Structures are given as structure tokens and as C-alpha cells.
Amino acid sequence: MNRVASSTSPGARLTPDERRAELIDAVLRCIMRDGHLGLSVRTVCQEAGVSAGLLAHHFNGKEELIKEAYRKLTKDLFIQLLAILDEASEPVAQLRLYVDSFFRPPMLDKDYLKVWLGFWSLSQQKAEIATLRNEVNSKYVKILEQLITQSINRLDIPNVNARLAAFGLSALMDGLWLEWSLNPKSFSPEEANQICQCWVDSLIAGELKRIR
């Protein structure tokens, strides 16, 4: 059995935590390379440079590995976002940064779509995955809602429904991200950013009059 991607030598003993982390990294690499279709335990273990039987020793089956991988990825991306928001102190500037980071690497990588499609597909069958996704997504929307609330308070914009505005902006970003991932030739990331920033313009100008 030839190793492929791991940097440790074959047969090396790792801490359970270390090995679990390597398997999680491996499954994410596999999905980003091949998509979630055709993902097999053997492929993942080969990518991790370990024998196929090892997965059962560290995870309670393939599905749990995928779930943990989803946990890890969303956690990392969330930390990245918080770091980016930390670069500004004013809510409006933070809102701009939020949008901006969405359409730049490393956030904008068309291989991420494969990962998301895998999780979404699984969430249609496993309620636990669906619940996890809903929790993660609501965290993102809540941040948007907070930033919007703070922005309109500071700028004295009356009667804005921050919850709906947050869902709208979140959906606008997601929709543009999705379409770009499916077909990067349809528009440029800069254009997508422009469209979203335009929504923010209207929002902080008090022009989104029906959302209140």
C-alpha cells in the first residue's frame, strides 16, 4: 500500500486526535478534488496514507467523519470571518468587509461548492446534518443582522427590518457565490461584490423601503 498525501511515514503511530485531524483533512481534500459522489472510505484513507480499516477505529463510520469534517470547515471559516471583521471598528465598514471577503480567496474557491453540495445533499437525508447546517447558517445571519442594526442606528435610518435585510443580503451573497461557483464565466467576483455593495448602499441610504 503506497502512501499519497500525508507527511508521516506508513505505520507511524499518531495520537487519536492527530489521526482524526489527518482523516478530516483528507476527506475534505477528497471532496474538493472529486466531489462527494464517488467518495469512498478507501479513497479517503489512501489520501490520508493509512489503511482502510483505520477509519472505523477513529470514527463511528463514514458519516460521522463527514459530519466532523463539516464541523471543522465551518469552524475554520467562521474564525476567518471574525478575524476579517476585526480589521474594522465601525459597523458599516465591517459590513463592507464581510461582503468583500465573500468574493475573494480563500472564501471564493470553486472547489468549495463540491464540499457544500455534499453537505447539503447529506442534510436532505440526515436530520442531524440539517440541524448542524441550520445552526451554522443562523450564526452568519445573526452577525449580519447585528451589523445592520448597528449601522442603521448609527446612521439614523428609520424603520428597517434588520432581520429581513440580513436574510436578503445573505441570500444575495449566497446566490452570487453559487452561480459563480457553478459557472465562473458568467460574471467576475468584482462584479458580484459590486452588486452586493450596491445593496448595502441602498440599505444605509434608507432606500429599501419595503423591508420594515
Place this chain on the structure above:
Amino acid sequence: MNRVASSTSPGARLTPDERRAELIDAVLRCIMRDGHLGLSVRTVCQEAGVSAGLLAHHFNGKEELIKEAYRKLTKDLFIQLLAILDEASEPVAQLRLYVDSFFRPPMLDKDYLKVWLGFWSLSQQKAEIATLRNEVNSKYVKILEQLITQSINRLDIPNVNARLAAFGLSALMDGLWLEWSLNPKSFSPEEANQICQCWVDSLIAGELKRIR
């Protein structure tokens, strides 16, 4: 072998076109029920009430069946959309109807997400499916772009980039549709419609100033 869903009796001979249509209907029912994961030739054929070997006689493999099902579904939905747009004569009203129809049954059915996830997943591996999706999607965006162009011409709104506005509105609808499909509890279809109509409000008021 017991039949399940078809209305014809077992062993009945159908025209190739009829049988192909029944298989296409069956595979769509299967995906909407079980998702694209776990979709098997045997399941589809059982749903269609025919033997498993028949698929190979009418289609050049499982993948071609799925591709034809995608063709059929998108064609049907497109015809539905055109019929809806026909209910109005003015571009602004048609734009409103377009958005409105997106967040009402039969367009808004959370089981459609399973179908779309299946096609998108496949499009990540098969270039032919990806090309097909891009063609279909660009037809939808082109309609939006036309309606937007006609609207701003009629209302004398200066300097609007109809192409970007169309991508934006399309993404906003898709994003809201996606999030609602993944989690119908996050917001109501009426709220989603409200958010999109608000975008149209701003657009035809000439307020989306950065999109030009």
C-alpha cells in the same frame, strides 16, 4: 416483481417515447422522494413498474436518463414561467410576476432542492451536464435582463447596468429559494417575495446607483 407507481399493467408494451417518458417521470419522483444519493437503476425501474434491465434498452445508461430528466424538468418549468409572464403585458408587471411565481407553489417545493442538488453535483463531474445547466440558467437571466431593460427604458431610469441587475436579482431569488429549501423555518415565502420586490422597487426607482 411487484409494480409500484405506473398505471400500465406489467409486461405491457409501450412506444419507446412513452416508456422513456415514464422512466423520466419515475427518476424525478425517486430523486424528489429519496434524494440523488442512493438513487439506483433498480429503484427507478421499480418506481416505473418495469424490470431493471429495461433502462439500458431505452437509455444509454443511468447518466443519460438523469440528463434527459433534467432536460424535461427545466423545459417544463420554463414553459410554466413563460405562461405566467403572459399574464401581464407591461415589463414591470412581468418582473413582479416573475419574482412572485418564484416563491409560490409549484415552483416553491422543498423537494425540488433534492433534484437540483443532484444535477449540480453531477455537473461538477460531467462537463456535459454543466454546459446544459449553464445554458438553461443563462436563458432565465436573459429574460430577467430583457424585462429590466424594458422597464428602465419605459420609466426613463438612466445608467442602469441591466446585465448586473439581472444577475443580482436572479442571485437574490436563488439564494432565498435555496435557504428556504434548506430550512423552511428561517423565513416565510411571503417574506422572501417581499425582499425581492423591494429590490425591484429600488431598481425602478433608480436607486441602485452602483450598478451602471
Place this chain on the structure above:
DNA sequence: GCCTCTGTTGTACAATTGTACAATAGAGGC
């Protein structure tokens, strides 16, 4: 009423899947 054509059936087959499990080997305690 037979013949031909072909839609349909049932099965066989190789390939791949996820998982369980006995055997192995390497690291740390003493």
C-alpha cells in the same frame, strides 16, 4: 394463423461499497 420485429423480463457478472475483526507492531511504563 403464422412470422417477424422489438419491447420486456430475469438473471448473471464484475466491480465497488462500508464495516468488522483477527493479527501485527511500535511506543511508553516500570
Place this chain on the structure above:
DNA sequence: GCCTCTATTGTACAATTGTACAACAGAGGC
């Protein structure tokens, strides 16, 4: 240096997959 513990290996196994193909049967031409 031995002993114990367990991370790791390799394999076996049942289940499921997509597809090919020989056999069957029913409808239409004549």
C-alpha cells in the same frame, strides 16, 4: 529488557451497484 496497551494493518464479507445479454411475449403485417 520485558510487558502492556492500542494504533494500525490487511483481509474477509455481505450488500449493492450499473450493465450486458439470452430468453420471452405480444402486437402488427400479410
